[in-house]
Amino acid sequence: MKILGILGAHRKDGLTAQMLANVLAGVPAPHTTEMIYLEDYDFHPDQVGKRDPVLDQLTDQLLSSDVWVLAAPTYWGGLSGRMKDFLDCMRGRLVRFDHQGGTHPDRFENKHYLSITSCYAGKLENFVAGITDGSFRTIDKIMSAAGVIKINELVLPGTLFMKQVPAAKQAECKRLGSKLVTKPKRDDNTMKRYIELFCMVAVMAFLTMGIQFLFHLIYASDFWLIYASFVLIFFVLLASILHFFTVVKHRRR
Ligand SMILES: Cc1cc2nc3c(=O)[nH]c(=O)nc-3n(C[C@H](O)[C@H](O)[C@H](O)COP(=O)(O)O)c2cc1C
Known part of the structure:
Protein backbone atom coordinates (compact mmCIF):
# COMPACT_ATOMS: atom_id res chain seq x y z
CA MET A 1 0.00 0.00 0.00
CA LYS A 2 1.22 3.52 -0.75
CA ILE A 3 0.53 6.55 1.44
CA LEU A 4 0.85 9.96 -0.21
CA GLY A 5 1.39 13.08 1.92
CA ILE A 6 0.35 16.38 0.33
CA LEU A 7 1.51 19.56 2.02
CA GLY A 8 -0.10 22.89 1.17
CA ALA A 9 1.68 25.30 3.52
CA HIS A 10 3.91 28.37 3.26
CA ARG A 11 6.63 26.58 5.22
CA LYS A 12 8.09 23.31 4.04
CA ASP A 13 9.55 22.63 7.50
CA GLY A 14 6.75 24.21 9.56
CA LEU A 15 4.56 22.59 12.18
CA THR A 16 2.01 21.27 9.71
CA ALA A 17 4.87 19.69 7.77
CA GLN A 18 6.16 18.14 11.00
CA MET A 19 2.71 16.69 11.74
CA LEU A 20 2.62 15.18 8.25
CA ALA A 21 6.18 13.84 8.56
CA ASN A 22 5.27 12.13 11.84
CA VAL A 23 2.19 10.51 10.30
CA LEU A 24 4.26 9.21 7.39
CA ALA A 25 6.98 8.04 9.80
CA GLY A 26 4.37 5.87 11.54
CA VAL A 27 3.52 3.94 8.38
CA PRO A 28 4.99 0.46 8.84
CA ALA A 29 7.12 -1.33 6.19
CA PRO A 30 6.64 -2.80 3.63
CA HIS A 31 4.08 -0.06 2.95
CA THR A 32 5.61 2.96 1.26
CA THR A 33 5.21 6.71 1.60
CA GLU A 34 5.74 9.70 -0.64
CA MET A 35 5.48 13.44 -0.01
CA ILE A 36 4.39 16.24 -2.31
CA TYR A 37 5.10 19.84 -1.32
CA LEU A 38 2.64 21.81 -3.43
CA GLU A 39 4.84 24.94 -3.56
CA ASP A 40 7.32 22.90 -5.65
CA TYR A 41 4.73 22.38 -8.39
CA ASP A 42 3.76 25.10 -10.86
CA PHE A 43 0.29 23.83 -11.70
CA HIS A 44 -2.51 25.74 -13.42
CA PRO A 45 -6.14 24.93 -14.21
CA ASP A 46 -6.75 22.79 -17.30
CA GLN A 47 -7.84 24.76 -20.37
CA VAL A 48 -10.27 23.53 -23.04
CA GLY A 49 -8.23 21.19 -25.25
CA LYS A 50 -5.07 21.69 -23.19
CA ARG A 51 -4.51 19.72 -20.05
CA ASP A 52 -1.98 21.03 -17.55
CA PRO A 53 1.08 18.70 -17.58
CA VAL A 54 1.92 19.37 -13.92
CA LEU A 55 -1.62 18.39 -12.92
CA ASP A 56 -1.19 15.26 -15.08
CA GLN A 57 1.88 14.35 -13.04
CA LEU A 58 0.12 15.03 -9.72
CA THR A 59 -2.93 13.06 -10.90
CA ASP A 60 -0.71 10.04 -11.58
CA GLN A 61 0.73 10.29 -8.08
CA LEU A 62 -2.76 10.49 -6.58
CA LEU A 63 -3.94 7.54 -8.66
CA SER A 64 -0.98 5.36 -7.73
CA SER A 65 -1.49 5.82 -3.97
CA ASP A 66 -4.09 4.27 -1.70
CA VAL A 67 -4.30 6.82 1.10
CA TRP A 68 -3.82 10.59 0.89
CA VAL A 69 -2.73 12.64 3.89
CA LEU A 70 -3.85 16.19 3.17
CA ALA A 71 -1.95 18.64 5.39
CA ALA A 72 -2.56 22.38 5.34
CA PRO A 73 -2.52 25.11 8.02
CA THR A 74 -5.60 27.17 8.77
CA TYR A 75 -5.23 30.63 7.24
CA TRP A 76 -7.88 33.31 7.81
CA GLY A 77 -10.17 30.73 9.36
CA GLY A 78 -10.08 28.46 6.32
CA LEU A 79 -7.98 26.07 4.29
CA SER A 80 -4.58 27.43 3.15
CA GLY A 81 -4.69 29.00 -0.30
CA ARG A 82 -2.19 26.59 -1.85
CA MET A 83 -4.13 23.48 -0.85
CA LYS A 84 -7.42 25.09 -1.86
CA ASP A 85 -5.96 26.13 -5.23
CA PHE A 86 -4.67 22.58 -5.78
CA LEU A 87 -8.08 21.08 -5.03
CA ASP A 88 -9.75 23.75 -7.18
CA CYS A 89 -7.46 23.00 -10.13
CA MET A 90 -8.08 19.26 -9.66
CA ARG A 91 -11.88 19.66 -9.71
CA GLY A 92 -12.38 18.37 -13.23
CA ARG A 93 -10.21 15.37 -12.45
CA LEU A 94 -11.63 14.58 -9.00
CA VAL A 95 -15.22 14.40 -10.19
CA ARG A 96 -17.23 13.54 -13.29
CA PHE A 97 -19.92 15.95 -14.46
CA ASP A 98 -23.37 14.95 -15.69
CA HIS A 99 -25.46 16.84 -18.27
CA GLN A 100 -26.89 19.14 -15.62
CA GLY A 101 -23.52 20.04 -14.16
CA GLY A 102 -23.95 17.71 -11.19
CA THR A 103 -20.76 16.12 -9.87
CA HIS A 104 -20.16 12.40 -9.33
CA PRO A 105 -17.20 10.43 -7.95
CA ASP A 106 -14.83 9.28 -10.65
CA ARG A 107 -11.42 7.60 -10.80
CA PHE A 108 -10.49 8.29 -7.17
CA GLU A 109 -13.63 6.75 -5.70
CA ASN A 110 -13.00 4.57 -2.64
CA LYS A 111 -9.50 5.84 -1.99
CA HIS A 112 -8.99 7.07 1.58
CA TYR A 113 -7.74 10.26 3.22
CA LEU A 114 -6.61 11.73 6.51
CA SER A 115 -6.69 15.51 6.99
CA ILE A 116 -4.33 17.63 9.08
CA THR A 117 -4.44 21.29 10.01
CA SER A 118 -2.91 23.67 12.55
CA CYS A 119 -3.68 27.14 13.89
CA TYR A 120 -2.42 29.82 16.30
CA ALA A 121 -5.64 29.68 18.29
CA GLY A 122 -5.23 27.68 21.49
CA LYS A 123 -6.96 24.41 22.37
CA LEU A 124 -9.76 26.07 24.33
CA GLU A 125 -10.42 28.80 21.76
CA ASN A 126 -10.46 26.27 18.95
CA PHE A 127 -12.70 23.94 20.95
CA VAL A 128 -15.20 26.70 21.61
CA ALA A 129 -15.01 28.68 18.37
CA GLY A 130 -14.06 25.92 15.90
CA ILE A 131 -11.32 27.96 14.18
CA THR A 132 -10.15 24.92 12.19
CA ASP A 133 -13.62 23.66 11.23
CA GLY A 134 -13.57 25.60 7.95
CA SER A 135 -10.34 23.90 6.83
CA PHE A 136 -11.62 20.40 7.57
CA ARG A 137 -15.03 21.15 6.11
CA THR A 138 -13.54 22.30 2.80
CA ILE A 139 -11.42 19.15 2.50
CA ASP A 140 -14.35 16.93 3.51
CA LYS A 141 -16.71 18.54 1.00
CA ILE A 142 -14.31 18.05 -1.90
CA MET A 143 -13.29 14.52 -0.91
CA SER A 144 -16.91 13.53 -0.43
CA ALA A 145 -17.73 14.78 -3.95
CA ALA A 146 -14.83 12.71 -5.25
CA GLY A 147 -15.96 9.61 -3.33
CA VAL A 148 -12.78 9.54 -1.26
CA ILE A 149 -13.37 8.03 2.18
CA LYS A 150 -12.31 9.80 5.36
CA ILE A 151 -10.20 7.89 7.86
CA ASN A 152 -9.59 10.57 10.46
CA GLU A 153 -8.44 14.12 11.10
CA LEU A 154 -5.62 15.63 13.15
CA VAL A 155 -5.34 19.15 14.51
CA LEU A 156 -2.49 21.07 16.11
CA PRO A 157 -3.82 24.18 17.88
CA GLY A 158 -1.75 26.73 19.84
CA THR A 159 1.09 27.07 17.33
CA LEU A 160 1.77 30.79 18.00
CA PHE A 161 5.01 30.31 19.98
CA MET A 162 5.53 26.66 19.13
CA LYS A 163 8.81 25.62 17.52
CA GLN A 164 8.29 21.87 17.44
CA VAL A 165 5.28 19.58 17.56
CA PRO A 166 4.88 18.39 21.20
CA ALA A 167 5.93 14.79 21.90
CA ALA A 168 2.37 13.68 22.71
CA LYS A 169 1.11 15.03 19.38
CA GLN A 170 3.99 13.40 17.53
CA ALA A 171 3.02 10.09 19.13
CA GLU A 172 -0.63 10.63 18.12
CA CYS A 173 0.49 11.31 14.52
CA LYS A 174 2.64 8.17 14.44
CA ARG A 175 -0.16 6.08 15.92
CA LEU A 176 -2.58 7.29 13.26
CA GLY A 177 0.07 6.77 10.60
CA SER A 178 0.46 3.15 11.67
CA LYS A 179 -3.29 2.64 11.30
CA LEU A 180 -3.55 4.11 7.80
CA VAL A 181 -2.72 0.76 6.27
CA THR A 182 -5.74 -0.85 7.94
CA LYS A 183 -8.15 1.77 6.65
CA PRO A 184 -11.83 1.10 7.26
CA LYS A 185 -14.19 0.08 4.52
CA ARG A 186 -16.92 2.51 3.48
CA ASP A 187 -19.73 2.43 6.00
CA ASP A 188 -23.00 2.08 4.13
CA ASN A 189 -25.07 1.22 7.19
C1 LIG B 1 -1.96 34.09 6.11
C2 LIG B 1 -2.13 33.47 7.45
C3 LIG B 1 -3.38 33.47 8.02
C4 LIG B 1 -3.57 32.88 9.27
N1 LIG B 1 -4.82 32.88 9.82
C5 LIG B 1 -5.02 32.29 11.03
C6 LIG B 1 -6.30 32.26 11.60
O1 LIG B 1 -7.28 32.74 11.06
N2 LIG B 1 -6.45 31.67 12.82
C7 LIG B 1 -5.38 31.10 13.48
O2 LIG B 1 -5.57 30.60 14.57
N3 LIG B 1 -4.15 31.11 12.93
C8 LIG B 1 -3.94 31.69 11.73
N4 LIG B 1 -2.71 31.69 11.18
C9 LIG B 1 -1.64 30.98 11.85
C10 LIG B 1 -1.36 29.64 11.19
O3 LIG B 1 -2.48 28.80 11.27
C11 LIG B 1 -0.19 29.03 11.90
O4 LIG B 1 0.88 29.88 11.56
C12 LIG B 1 0.06 27.62 11.44
O5 LIG B 1 -0.09 26.76 12.54
C13 LIG B 1 1.47 27.53 10.94
O6 LIG B 1 1.68 26.34 10.32
P1 LIG B 1 3.13 26.05 9.74
O7 LIG B 1 4.08 26.02 10.92
O8 LIG B 1 3.00 24.73 9.09
O9 LIG B 1 3.47 27.14 8.78
C14 LIG B 1 -2.47 32.30 9.95
C15 LIG B 1 -1.21 32.32 9.35
C16 LIG B 1 -1.04 32.90 8.12
C17 LIG B 1 0.33 32.88 7.49
Whole structure:
Protein backbone atom coordinates (compact mmCIF):
# COMPACT_ATOMS: atom_id res chain seq x y z
CA MET A 1 0.00 0.00 0.00
CA LYS A 2 1.22 3.52 -0.75
CA ILE A 3 0.53 6.55 1.44
CA LEU A 4 0.85 9.96 -0.21
CA GLY A 5 1.39 13.08 1.92
CA ILE A 6 0.35 16.38 0.33
CA LEU A 7 1.51 19.56 2.02
CA GLY A 8 -0.10 22.89 1.17
CA ALA A 9 1.68 25.30 3.52
CA HIS A 10 3.91 28.37 3.26
CA ARG A 11 6.63 26.58 5.22
CA LYS A 12 8.09 23.31 4.04
CA ASP A 13 9.55 22.63 7.50
CA GLY A 14 6.75 24.21 9.56
CA LEU A 15 4.56 22.59 12.18
CA THR A 16 2.01 21.27 9.71
CA ALA A 17 4.87 19.69 7.77
CA GLN A 18 6.16 18.14 11.00
CA MET A 19 2.71 16.69 11.74
CA LEU A 20 2.62 15.18 8.25
CA ALA A 21 6.18 13.84 8.56
CA ASN A 22 5.27 12.13 11.84
CA VAL A 23 2.19 10.51 10.30
CA LEU A 24 4.26 9.21 7.39
CA ALA A 25 6.98 8.04 9.80
CA GLY A 26 4.37 5.87 11.54
CA VAL A 27 3.52 3.94 8.38
CA PRO A 28 4.99 0.46 8.84
CA ALA A 29 7.12 -1.33 6.19
CA PRO A 30 6.64 -2.80 3.63
CA HIS A 31 4.08 -0.06 2.95
CA THR A 32 5.61 2.96 1.26
CA THR A 33 5.21 6.71 1.60
CA GLU A 34 5.74 9.70 -0.64
CA MET A 35 5.48 13.44 -0.01
CA ILE A 36 4.39 16.24 -2.31
CA TYR A 37 5.10 19.84 -1.32
CA LEU A 38 2.64 21.81 -3.43
CA GLU A 39 4.84 24.94 -3.56
CA ASP A 40 7.32 22.90 -5.65
CA TYR A 41 4.73 22.38 -8.39
CA ASP A 42 3.76 25.10 -10.86
CA PHE A 43 0.29 23.83 -11.70
CA HIS A 44 -2.51 25.74 -13.42
CA PRO A 45 -6.14 24.93 -14.21
CA ASP A 46 -6.75 22.79 -17.30
CA GLN A 47 -7.84 24.76 -20.37
CA VAL A 48 -10.27 23.53 -23.04
CA GLY A 49 -8.23 21.19 -25.25
CA LYS A 50 -5.07 21.69 -23.19
CA ARG A 51 -4.51 19.72 -20.05
CA ASP A 52 -1.98 21.03 -17.55
CA PRO A 53 1.08 18.70 -17.58
CA VAL A 54 1.92 19.37 -13.92
CA LEU A 55 -1.62 18.39 -12.92
CA ASP A 56 -1.19 15.26 -15.08
CA GLN A 57 1.88 14.35 -13.04
CA LEU A 58 0.12 15.03 -9.72
CA THR A 59 -2.93 13.06 -10.90
CA ASP A 60 -0.71 10.04 -11.58
CA GLN A 61 0.73 10.29 -8.08
CA LEU A 62 -2.76 10.49 -6.58
CA LEU A 63 -3.94 7.54 -8.66
CA SER A 64 -0.98 5.36 -7.73
CA SER A 65 -1.49 5.82 -3.97
CA ASP A 66 -4.09 4.27 -1.70
CA VAL A 67 -4.30 6.82 1.10
CA TRP A 68 -3.82 10.59 0.89
CA VAL A 69 -2.73 12.64 3.89
CA LEU A 70 -3.85 16.19 3.17
CA ALA A 71 -1.95 18.64 5.39
CA ALA A 72 -2.56 22.38 5.34
CA PRO A 73 -2.52 25.11 8.02
CA THR A 74 -5.60 27.17 8.77
CA TYR A 75 -5.23 30.63 7.24
CA TRP A 76 -7.88 33.31 7.81
CA GLY A 77 -10.17 30.73 9.36
CA GLY A 78 -10.08 28.46 6.32
CA LEU A 79 -7.98 26.07 4.29
CA SER A 80 -4.58 27.43 3.15
CA GLY A 81 -4.69 29.00 -0.30
CA ARG A 82 -2.19 26.59 -1.85
CA MET A 83 -4.13 23.48 -0.85
CA LYS A 84 -7.42 25.09 -1.86
CA ASP A 85 -5.96 26.13 -5.23
CA PHE A 86 -4.67 22.58 -5.78
CA LEU A 87 -8.08 21.08 -5.03
CA ASP A 88 -9.75 23.75 -7.18
CA CYS A 89 -7.46 23.00 -10.13
CA MET A 90 -8.08 19.26 -9.66
CA ARG A 91 -11.88 19.66 -9.71
CA GLY A 92 -12.38 18.37 -13.23
CA ARG A 93 -10.21 15.37 -12.45
CA LEU A 94 -11.63 14.58 -9.00
CA VAL A 95 -15.22 14.40 -10.19
CA ARG A 96 -17.23 13.54 -13.29
CA PHE A 97 -19.92 15.95 -14.46
CA ASP A 98 -23.37 14.95 -15.69
CA HIS A 99 -25.46 16.84 -18.27
CA GLN A 100 -26.89 19.14 -15.62
CA GLY A 101 -23.52 20.04 -14.16
CA GLY A 102 -23.95 17.71 -11.19
CA THR A 103 -20.76 16.12 -9.87
CA HIS A 104 -20.16 12.40 -9.33
CA PRO A 105 -17.20 10.43 -7.95
CA ASP A 106 -14.83 9.28 -10.65
CA ARG A 107 -11.42 7.60 -10.80
CA PHE A 108 -10.49 8.29 -7.17
CA GLU A 109 -13.63 6.75 -5.70
CA ASN A 110 -13.00 4.57 -2.64
CA LYS A 111 -9.50 5.84 -1.99
CA HIS A 112 -8.99 7.07 1.58
CA TYR A 113 -7.74 10.26 3.22
CA LEU A 114 -6.61 11.73 6.51
CA SER A 115 -6.69 15.51 6.99
CA ILE A 116 -4.33 17.63 9.08
CA THR A 117 -4.44 21.29 10.01
CA SER A 118 -2.91 23.67 12.55
CA CYS A 119 -3.68 27.14 13.89
CA TYR A 120 -2.42 29.82 16.30
CA ALA A 121 -5.64 29.68 18.29
CA GLY A 122 -5.23 27.68 21.49
CA LYS A 123 -6.96 24.41 22.37
CA LEU A 124 -9.76 26.07 24.33
CA GLU A 125 -10.42 28.80 21.76
CA ASN A 126 -10.46 26.27 18.95
CA PHE A 127 -12.70 23.94 20.95
CA VAL A 128 -15.20 26.70 21.61
CA ALA A 129 -15.01 28.68 18.37
CA GLY A 130 -14.06 25.92 15.90
CA ILE A 131 -11.32 27.96 14.18
CA THR A 132 -10.15 24.92 12.19
CA ASP A 133 -13.62 23.66 11.23
CA GLY A 134 -13.57 25.60 7.95
CA SER A 135 -10.34 23.90 6.83
CA PHE A 136 -11.62 20.40 7.57
CA ARG A 137 -15.03 21.15 6.11
CA THR A 138 -13.54 22.30 2.80
CA ILE A 139 -11.42 19.15 2.50
CA ASP A 140 -14.35 16.93 3.51
CA LYS A 141 -16.71 18.54 1.00
CA ILE A 142 -14.31 18.05 -1.90
CA MET A 143 -13.29 14.52 -0.91
CA SER A 144 -16.91 13.53 -0.43
CA ALA A 145 -17.73 14.78 -3.95
CA ALA A 146 -14.83 12.71 -5.25
CA GLY A 147 -15.96 9.61 -3.33
CA VAL A 148 -12.78 9.54 -1.26
CA ILE A 149 -13.37 8.03 2.18
CA LYS A 150 -12.31 9.80 5.36
CA ILE A 151 -10.20 7.89 7.86
CA ASN A 152 -9.59 10.57 10.46
CA GLU A 153 -8.44 14.12 11.10
CA LEU A 154 -5.62 15.63 13.15
CA VAL A 155 -5.34 19.15 14.51
CA LEU A 156 -2.49 21.07 16.11
CA PRO A 157 -3.82 24.18 17.88
CA GLY A 158 -1.75 26.73 19.84
CA THR A 159 1.09 27.07 17.33
CA LEU A 160 1.77 30.79 18.00
CA PHE A 161 5.01 30.31 19.98
CA MET A 162 5.53 26.66 19.13
CA LYS A 163 8.81 25.62 17.52
CA GLN A 164 8.29 21.87 17.44
CA VAL A 165 5.28 19.58 17.56
CA PRO A 166 4.88 18.39 21.20
CA ALA A 167 5.93 14.79 21.90
CA ALA A 168 2.37 13.68 22.71
CA LYS A 169 1.11 15.03 19.38
CA GLN A 170 3.99 13.40 17.53
CA ALA A 171 3.02 10.09 19.13
CA GLU A 172 -0.63 10.63 18.12
CA CYS A 173 0.49 11.31 14.52
CA LYS A 174 2.64 8.17 14.44
CA ARG A 175 -0.16 6.08 15.92
CA LEU A 176 -2.58 7.29 13.26
CA GLY A 177 0.07 6.77 10.60
CA SER A 178 0.46 3.15 11.67
CA LYS A 179 -3.29 2.64 11.30
CA LEU A 180 -3.55 4.11 7.80
CA VAL A 181 -2.72 0.76 6.27
CA THR A 182 -5.74 -0.85 7.94
CA LYS A 183 -8.15 1.77 6.65
CA PRO A 184 -11.83 1.10 7.26
CA LYS A 185 -14.19 0.08 4.52
CA ARG A 186 -16.92 2.51 3.48
CA ASP A 187 -19.73 2.43 6.00
CA ASP A 188 -23.00 2.08 4.13
CA ASN A 189 -25.07 1.22 7.19
CA THR A 190 -26.09 4.75 8.14
CA MET A 191 -29.76 4.39 7.19
CA LYS A 192 -29.95 0.97 8.84
CA ARG A 193 -28.52 2.46 12.05
CA TYR A 194 -31.06 5.31 12.09
CA ILE A 195 -33.90 2.79 11.62
CA GLU A 196 -32.50 0.70 14.49
CA LEU A 197 -32.27 3.83 16.62
CA PHE A 198 -35.91 4.68 15.84
CA CYS A 199 -37.02 1.17 16.87
CA MET A 200 -35.04 1.40 20.11
CA VAL A 201 -36.59 4.78 20.94
CA ALA A 202 -40.07 3.42 20.13
CA VAL A 203 -39.64 0.32 22.35
CA MET A 204 -38.08 2.21 25.26
CA ALA A 205 -40.76 4.91 25.13
CA PHE A 206 -43.47 2.24 25.09
CA LEU A 207 -41.97 0.50 28.13
CA THR A 208 -41.51 3.79 30.01
CA MET A 209 -45.03 4.97 29.29
CA GLY A 210 -46.40 1.51 30.06
CA ILE A 211 -44.88 1.76 33.54
CA GLN A 212 -46.24 5.30 33.94
CA PHE A 213 -49.68 4.01 32.91
CA LEU A 214 -49.53 1.16 35.43
CA PHE A 215 -48.78 3.66 38.19
CA HIS A 216 -51.63 5.91 36.97
CA LEU A 217 -49.26 8.72 36.00
CA ILE A 218 -50.87 9.04 32.54
CA TYR A 219 -54.39 8.33 31.32
CA ALA A 220 -55.36 5.73 28.71
CA SER A 221 -57.20 8.33 26.60
CA ASP A 222 -53.97 10.31 25.97
CA PHE A 223 -51.63 7.34 25.72
CA TRP A 224 -51.19 6.87 21.97
CA LEU A 225 -51.08 10.57 21.10
CA ILE A 226 -48.43 11.26 23.75
CA TYR A 227 -46.56 8.10 22.76
CA ALA A 228 -46.41 8.90 19.01
CA SER A 229 -45.44 12.55 19.50
CA PHE A 230 -42.83 11.65 22.14
CA VAL A 231 -41.20 8.99 19.94
CA LEU A 232 -41.10 11.33 16.95
CA ILE A 233 -39.74 14.40 18.78
CA PHE A 234 -37.25 12.40 20.85
CA PHE A 235 -35.96 10.53 17.80
CA VAL A 236 -35.47 13.71 15.74
CA LEU A 237 -33.60 15.43 18.59
CA LEU A 238 -31.45 12.38 19.35
CA ALA A 239 -30.63 11.74 15.68
CA SER A 240 -29.71 15.43 15.22
CA ILE A 241 -27.34 15.50 18.17
CA LEU A 242 -25.76 12.18 17.12
CA HIS A 243 -25.32 13.48 13.58
CA PHE A 244 -23.71 16.67 14.92
CA PHE A 245 -21.19 14.85 17.09
CA THR A 246 -20.33 12.10 14.61
CA VAL A 247 -20.42 13.91 11.28
CA VAL A 248 -20.43 17.69 11.60
CA LYS A 249 -18.23 18.47 14.59
CA HIS A 250 -14.54 18.38 13.82
CA ARG A 251 -11.58 17.60 15.97
CA ARG A 252 -10.53 20.80 17.70
CA ARG A 253 -7.90 19.87 20.30
C1 LIG B 1 -1.96 34.09 6.11
C2 LIG B 1 -2.13 33.47 7.45
C3 LIG B 1 -3.38 33.47 8.02
C4 LIG B 1 -3.57 32.88 9.27
N1 LIG B 1 -4.82 32.88 9.82
C5 LIG B 1 -5.02 32.29 11.03
C6 LIG B 1 -6.30 32.26 11.60
O1 LIG B 1 -7.28 32.74 11.06
N2 LIG B 1 -6.45 31.67 12.82
C7 LIG B 1 -5.38 31.10 13.48
O2 LIG B 1 -5.57 30.60 14.57
N3 LIG B 1 -4.15 31.11 12.93
C8 LIG B 1 -3.94 31.69 11.73
N4 LIG B 1 -2.71 31.69 11.18
C9 LIG B 1 -1.64 30.98 11.85
C10 LIG B 1 -1.36 29.64 11.19
O3 LIG B 1 -2.48 28.80 11.27
C11 LIG B 1 -0.19 29.03 11.90
O4 LIG B 1 0.88 29.88 11.56
C12 LIG B 1 0.06 27.62 11.44
O5 LIG B 1 -0.09 26.76 12.54
C13 LIG B 1 1.47 27.53 10.94
O6 LIG B 1 1.68 26.34 10.32
P1 LIG B 1 3.13 26.05 9.74
O7 LIG B 1 4.08 26.02 10.92
O8 LIG B 1 3.00 24.73 9.09
O9 LIG B 1 3.47 27.14 8.78
C14 LIG B 1 -2.47 32.30 9.95
C15 LIG B 1 -1.21 32.32 9.35
C16 LIG B 1 -1.04 32.90 8.12
C17 LIG B 1 0.33 32.88 7.49
